[in-house]
Amino acid sequence: LAKTTQPPSMEAYEGQEVNVxxxxxNIATSEYIYWYRQVPHQGPQFIIQGYKDYVVNEVASLFISxxxxxxxxxxxxxxxxxxxxxxxxVTDIHYGGSGNKLIFGTGTLLSVKP
Amino acid sequence: xxxxxxxxxxKVAVTGGKVTLSCHQTNNHDYxxxxxxxxxxxxxxxxxxxxxxxxEKGDIPDGYKASRPSQENFSLIxxxxxxxxxxxxxxxxxxxxxxxxFFGHGTKLSVL
Numbered sequence: 001l002a003k004t005t006q007p008p009s010m011e012a013y014e015g016q017e018v019n020v021x022x023x024x025x026n027i028a029t030s031e032y033i034y035w036y037r038q039v040p041h042q043g044p045q046f047i048i049q050g051y052k053d054y055v056v057n058e059v060a061s062l063f064i065s066x067x068x069x070x071x072x073x074x075x076x077x078x079x080x081x082x083x084x085x086x087x088x089x090v091t092d093i094h095y096g097g098s099g100n101k102l103i104f105g106t107g108t109l110l111s112v113k114p
Numbered sequence: 115x116x117x118x119x120x121x122x123x124x125k126v127a128v129t130g131g132k133v134t135l136s137c138h139q140t141n142n143h144d145y146x147x148x149x150x151x152x153x154x155x156x157x158x159x160x161x162x163x164x165x166x167x168x169x170e171k172g173d174i175p176d177g178y179k180a181s182r183p184s185q186e187n188f189s190l191i192x193x194x195x196x197x198x199x200x201x202x203x204x205x206x207x208x209x210x211x212x213x214x215x216f217f218g219h220g221t222k223l224s225v226l
Binding site: 032034036042043044045046049051085087093100101102103104105106107 | 145147157159162164172173204206208211212215216217219
């Protein structure tokens, strides 16, 4: 099960684009990349998932390097509501076993200034 | 939207007492997870299950038991609650393969 490494914190101003990086150097071919965020007193919320290349949804975009060892979550035009801890996790998509443990790392605390 | 319901939402327990936290999902998901979160820290995996009547240890299983009597229900059991187990506990479920996690609202446990 691949571990992930993220910067502990980031700061941005409202309206800026924010890019949060995640290193997963030991990612296996059967592992998928997921991003979640958590605000205080709430459970984590799903943002986006991907396997390779580029994925986009209504909330964010996700770029995955060609070797899949690095992914970058991009949040366009952040607002104060985007202040949260952002988690990158990887998990095996094969059924059963320890590869499905879904381990959360320490995440990246994003602070947004007005 | 998939639903994961935890009960109770909060609980106060005494040291040495038995505590059972319950989780119910109506998503027909195979996988269920229990995490704990201490104030100001990330989520840590306690136990998980990918089929009824079977549970697996996560990263911090000591002091906790888990039970998966059916696909829909997953319980976390503290046989002898301790002060160090004061935390917020989150249950989550997901389907097989590439599906994402769906979280419950959490249970705030205070052990006194």
